[in-house]
Amino acid sequence: MAMTSHVTDQLLPTVVSKKEEKKIEIEEKNGDMNLAIAQGKGHTQAHLASLINQYVDTLNQCSLRNLGFSDNQDFNYDALASLLHFHLNNAGDPFLGSNFSLNSMAFEVCVLNWFANIWEIEKHNYWGYVTTGGIEGNLHGILVGREQLPNGILYTSQDSHYSIFKIARMYRMKCIKVSTLVSGEIDCIDLKAILLAHKDKPAIINLNIGTTLKGGIDDVDNVIQTLHECGFSSDQFYIHCDGAVFGMMLPFVKQAPNITFKKPIGSVTISGHKFLGCPIPCGIVITRLQYINALSKDVEYIASKDVTITGSRCGHAPIFLWYAIKRKGLIGVQNEVQKCIINARYLKHRLRDVGICAMLNKFSNIVIFERPLDKDFIRRWNLACYGNIAHVVVMQHVTIEMLDSFISELLHKRPTWFKDGCYKPLCVAKDIGSENCVCSKHNYDVIQNLWSK
Numbered sequence: 067m068a069m070t071s072h073v074t075d076q077l078l079p080t081v082v083s084k085k086e087e088k089k090i091e092i093e094e095k096n097g098d099m100n101l102a103i104a105q106g107k108g109h110t111q112a113h114l115a116s117l118i119n120q121y122v123d124t125l126n127q128c129s130l131r132n133l134g135f136s137d138n139q140d141f142n143y144d145a146l147a148s149l150l151h152f153h154l155n156n157a158g159d160p161f162l163g164s165n166f167s168l169n170s171m172a173f174e175v176c177v178l179n180w181f182a183n184i185w186e187i188e189k190h191n192y193w194g195y196v197t198t199g200g201i202e203g204n205l206h207g208i209l210v211g212r213e214q215l216p217n218g219i220l221y222t223s224q225d226s227h228y229s230i231f232k233i234a235r236m237y238r239m240k241c242i243k244v245s246t247l248v249s250g251e252i253d254c255i256d257l258k259a260i261l262l263a264h265k266d267k268p269a270i271i272n273l274n275i276g277t278t279l280k281g282g283i284d285d286v287d288n289v290i291q292t293l294h295e296c297g298f299s300s301d302q303f304y305i306h307c308d309g310a311v312f313g314m315m316l317p318f319v320k321q322a323p324n325i326t327f328k329k330p331i332g333s334v335t336i337s338g339h340k341f342l343g344c345p346i347p348c349g350i351v352i353t354r355l356q357y358i359n360a361l362s363k364d365v366e367y368i369a370s371k372d373v374t375i376t377g378s379r380c381g382h383a384p385i386f387l388w389y390a391i392k393r394k395g396l397i398g399v400q401n402e403v404q405k406c407i408i409n410a411r412y413l414k415h416r417l418r419d420v421g422i423c424a425m426l427n428k429f430s431n432i433v434i435f436e437r438p439l440d441k442d443f444i445r446r447w448n449l450a451c452y453g454n455i456a457h458v459v460v461m462q463h464v465t466i467e468m469l470d471s472f473i474s475e476l477l478h479k480r481p482t483w484f485k486d487g488c489y490k491p492l493c494v495a496k497d498i499g500s501e502n503c504v505c506s507k508h509n510y511d512v513i514q515n516l517w518s519k
């Protein structure tokens with residue numbers, strides 16, 4: 067305290083109010099804290115910038131060969147750079163606004179309306195929000211389903227995203243895996259048998275609108291019909307659609323099965339950073355407003371507004387999404403969807419032409435083929451593998467040139483993966499169908515002919 071009186075003596079007028087004395091004490095305490103961390107000076111801006119530049123160089127290298135994942139790397143949001151000067155937080159219900167005024171809920175609602183329109187639900191009938199990604203959308207959709215049908219059993223196909231099984235554990239829901247067809251879509255014959263064995267409990271069904279690995283599309287109509295055939299009335303089932311990538315694509319493909327709230331589905335989610343492309347992971351979930359009203363009626367006052375999974379929510383993501391959909395327009399999105407599917411067909415045909423098994427589902431941009439037998443090659447092209455198969459997801463940044471250089475490298479390396487040059491392809495009949503397989507058991511002679519030419 068000696069110092070206080072010293073400072074007071076020297077610098078302050080002789081009469082010091084109690085309030086001012088308090089202020090001086092606080093400043094001195096802060097002074098002590100400064101001394102305690104006097105050793106850790108900040109780096110110069112130039113130094114940090116050079117580290118970031120190095121990192122950007124490696125990122126540019128990576129994205130030249132990013133084939134295995136469904137994240138569109140082809141975007142430019144430079145126009146939004148000035149937003150980085152703000153912390154934007156959309157905590158709460160986007161339709162109710164927030165007393166934290168630095169929010170982007172107006173943009174968020176605009177994005178949600180856009181999705182409500184493509185998934186065919188009227189503005190006054192839906193509710194939704196911009197999530198941290200497809201997984202949060204799954205967390206929300208399945209939660210809404212469980213709140214509707216508290217003792218329901220969760221059904222989902224074995225090809226479902228890993229998050230569904232995690233969610234079942236988190237929510238302590240009984241979860242039954244349903245088998246799939248070769249395409250990756252849910253097998254309704256198996257579903258029927260399982261539903262009949264559990265007729266006493268309501269059904270919460272997670273459907274894949276494009277499985278991660280094969281891009282298999284669950285047949286919503288067939289599933290609904292199966293439910294009815296098994297005696298489930300409309301109030302005894304809830305359908306959540308996990309549409310991470312294809313939920314965004316299918317509405318733009320003529321003849322593709324459409325995702326629509328005109329059918330008795332409860333919720334749809336997609337990943338915002340996958341097809342649309344976004345520097346920040348994000349997603350969209352849309353459900354029926356009546357479920358959210360029921361959800362908020364059940365909980366106390368604060369919770370009635372607290373219907374999102376997380377509290378603080380990224381305020382930048384909705385603006386990135388808004389910018390993407392406004393820039394592209396419906397026609398721009400449609401052109402991108404078309405380009406991806408056409409380029410995927412190109413890859414499938416090129417692989418088959420050189421005798422490599424390959425499968426591509428209808429309306430899909432995911433090409434499945436034999437797993438390359440070389441870890442470095444897999445890493446170099448960022449391929450995702452599963453058992454004997456690998457896949458390439460043909461997104462907007464994947465050009466024909468990139469695919470050509472991938473194939474030529476594959477053809478160059480592949481003979482070295484078979485001992486003594488003895489060509490023995492893996493059997494992938496189980497994964498992509500015997501008609502697509504060229505192993506010694508299946509269409510090996512086709513390949514022999516091709517290679518002897």
Ligand SMILES: *Cc1c(COP(=O)(O)O)cnc(C)c1O
Pocket residue numbers: 198199200201202227229274276277278308309310311336337338347348349
């Ligand atoms: C990618 C994916 C998810 C997860 O989405 P995130 O945006 O990564 O959270 C969920 N389901 C399917 C089918 C996916 O492909």
